[in-house]
Amino acid sequence: METVLSNHSPPSVFKGVSKEEEESLLGQIEIWKYMTQFTDSFALKAVVELRIADIIDRQCKPLSxxxxxxxxxxxxxxxxxxxLRVMRVMVRRKIFSAEKSETGEILYGLTRASKWILQDTKVTLAPSVLLEIHPIHMNPFNFMSDIVKEGTKNGTAFFRCHGYDQFEMASVDPKFNELFNKGQACTTGFVFRAVIAGYKDGFNQIQTLVDVGGGIGGSMSEIVKAxxxxxxxxxxxxxxxxxxxKYDGITHVGGDMFVSVxxxxxxxxxxxxxxxxxGHCVKILKNCRKAIxxxxxxxxxxxxxxxxxxxEPFTDIGIAFDMILFAxxxxxxxxxxxxxxxxxxxTGFPRYNIIKINALLSIIEAFPI
Structure with missing residues (x-):
């Protein structure tokens, strides 16, 4: 069957406007969209704090x-x-589903996304949500243009906002330290499963392994279990x-990776x-080079x-994390x-290998010879 290609442009989404006017309106909508997207983040934070997903999950059915x-x-x-207004946003973003019951009530159910904000499970991103959308993490973004204009000679955006660098804040604020550690640790289990699937034999010949910057030991515990x-x-x-x-098979060692490993x-x-x-990474990797x-x-x-x-599926998230690091x-x-x-x-690693896995991160092997 012959396909005939039309020379006509697709119909406008607006009535009675020229192509130029339509382009202008679409551009306006794009700016409104990015201006207001933060509201999605805070609606997500609210449902995590209220444990809405866990409430639905415990009942094993959609709820009114x-x-x-x-x-x-x-x-x-x-x-x-x-x-209701918060849930309306979350349904729109497909964090929850919504369907009418026989009585006309809206019933809210879990989706593939809301299963990742369950807190009564080991596989969760809920602690990361609470960390990344916390005011301590969000407020420094107000200083991004200052950093572009002046660089970081007067401190990072985080420092200008709080008077401490991020890691200093964790050392002086126990509540933030707990939030930070939980936010980092929650990804360990499911990311490591992707590592095992994609790296398989990579740990087989290793007898002793150091996790540099291992936090409270979550990653190392998964490795030693496997x-x-x-x-x-x-x-x-x-x-x-x-x-x-305490974990079986693991020794916790305190120190400074910029001094030795x-x-x-x-x-x-x-x-x-x-x-x-x-410059900092060069110091860390040189210390790693000496330690192996x-x-x-x-x-x-x-x-x-x-x-x-x-x-690729995680590309935009990687770019977003680059902005988080910027701040x-x-x-x-x-x-x-x-x-x-x-x-x-x-740093003396002439050979490297990049292994893509089904996760936000990749495995990068670096070899001294």
Whole structure:
């Protein structure tokens, strides 16, 4: 069957306007969209704080607004009309589903997205939601243009906002430290499953492994569970490891990765190097180079490999995280393959390998020979 291509442009979405006027209106809508998208983030934060997904999940069926309100915990006088407006946004964004019951009530159910904000489960992004949308993390974005104009000589956007750098804030504010650690740790389980699936035999020959910047040890605990022959060392700042739980097969060591790194067969660095400038990363990687055997050692990096022109599922999220680093860290950034190649060349790793996995991050192996 012959296909005839039309020479006519698709009909305008607006009535009685010229093509030029339509383009102007569409451009206006785009700006309105990005101007107001923050409201989606705060609606998401609200439903996480109210544990709406968990309420629906516990009942194992879609619930009406009345049923959701009746199950809110520690909420003496909830306003269902205001919650309706929040849920309307969340349905529009497909965080929850909505369907009419036989009686005409709207019943709200879980979607593939809302299952990721459940808090009564090990597989969750809820702590990350609460971290990233917390005022401590959001307010520094108001200083982005100042940083463009002046650089970071007078401090990062985070410092200008709070009077502390991000990691200093964690050391002086116990509540933020707890929020930060939980936000970082919640990704460990499902990201590591992607690592196992994509890396399979990568840990088999390793007897001793150091997790540099390992936080409270969540990543190392997953590795040792999967590879019980490995002796794990969880390495982070003293105030971080002081709150770490005990794990079989893991030793917690406090220290400074810019000074030295404990010796081992291999080094594991998950989502750490993107926080730091090239100069800082050179120091860290040189210390890693000294800590591993010359012939058999390797550094296993779990981080973004940014492709600004890419169209892979996680590309836009990587670009968004680059903006988060812009506001929070001095010199921190998401790196392209060329950026990684530069770091390896400067730190004595002549060979590297990038392994794509089904996760936000990629595996990057760096070898000393």
């Amino acid at each position: 607004l009345t049923e959701i309100v009746q199950n809110l915990e520690d909420v003496p006088s909830p306003d269902s009309t205001l919650l 590879y019980p022959h490995i002796q794990g060392i969880n390495f982070d700042l003293p105030h971080v490891v002081s709150t770490a739980p 404990p010796s081992a067969d291999a080094i594991y660095i998950k989502w750490i190097l993107h926080d730091w400038s090239d 055997p010359e012939k058999t050692g390797k550094v296993i990096i779990l981080d973004h490999v940014l492709d600004p022109e890419g169209d 929070h860290n001095s010199g921190g950034k998401e790196r392209t393959e060329e950026n990684w190649k530069y770091l390896f060349r400067e």
